[in-house]
């Protein structure tokens with residue numbers, strides 16, 4: 001369990017919220033501590049990972065542009081995308097994406113591109129660490145570590161896939177991409193399955209917003225802040241609106257607007273009566289236009 005939390009949050013807290021989105025500031029050794037967790041979850045070079053994920057936010061769900069949108073196929077979103085990155089994002093493009101990290105003396109040691117070399121380095125270091133665990137702590141610890149690592153490795157792939165599929169989960173925010181909040185991914189991926197919230201507010205250190213959206217990575221960041229290990233934490237800037245609440249609000253707004261329009265037309269009619277028949281006709285047309293407007297906006301708002 002400890003391994004799972006460390007490796008999992010190595011990705012969510014280290015690679016994702018800290019390096020990619022700059023959602024918080026931490027002392028350098030703390031940064032390396034979390035980033036090491038992500039590296040030991042076979043995420044590859046931190047700089048390369050950040051470059052991919054920033055591109056994902058810039059081109060979300062644009063086929064052929066977003067590195068891992070399921071619009072390019074489920075298998076592509078799950079794992080095939082990893083083998084296409086050297087073509088999709090050449091070294092110069094990686095450099096542009098990560099200008100803020102490229103000069104870090106430690107991070108750059110693990111690679112600054114999508115070459116097979118950096119992936120192999122990550123794989124060998126991961127194998128070496130597991131062999132060390134086997135010799136130091138025995139086969140039970142080794143197997144437990146292996147199972148935790150496999151689960152953690154697939155979690156972000158599940159976020160990339162299931163949290164961008166229309167028939168999964170729900171949305172709190174109407175954003176331009178397909179992102180969704182998927183509860184089982186939310187729990188498995190240490191709070192990152194509340195992915196619609198994340199796409200609505202990418203810089204927020206907190207992804208779970210509503211009371212039931214449990215986000216263990218956020219709990220850890222909150223704790224780090226209390227312990228003086230994190231500062232300048234970016235908090236959510238928007239309140240979520242459920243789809244039903246949004247529809248109700250839109251409907252009542254339409255009714256409100258409609259009533260106002262009708263009232264305006266009635267005033268116009270009463271003025272018109274004083275002015276003459278021509279004005280009455282104009283005002284009546286205004287009223288029927290307003291009524292048609294109310295009908296269409298109300299029925300649009302009622303649609304799911």
Ligand SMILES: [Zn+2]
Pocket residue numbers: 056060160164179195199
């Ligand atoms: Zn996404």
Ligand SMILES: [Zn+2]
Pocket residue numbers: 016020021053057198202
């Ligand atoms: Zn992100």
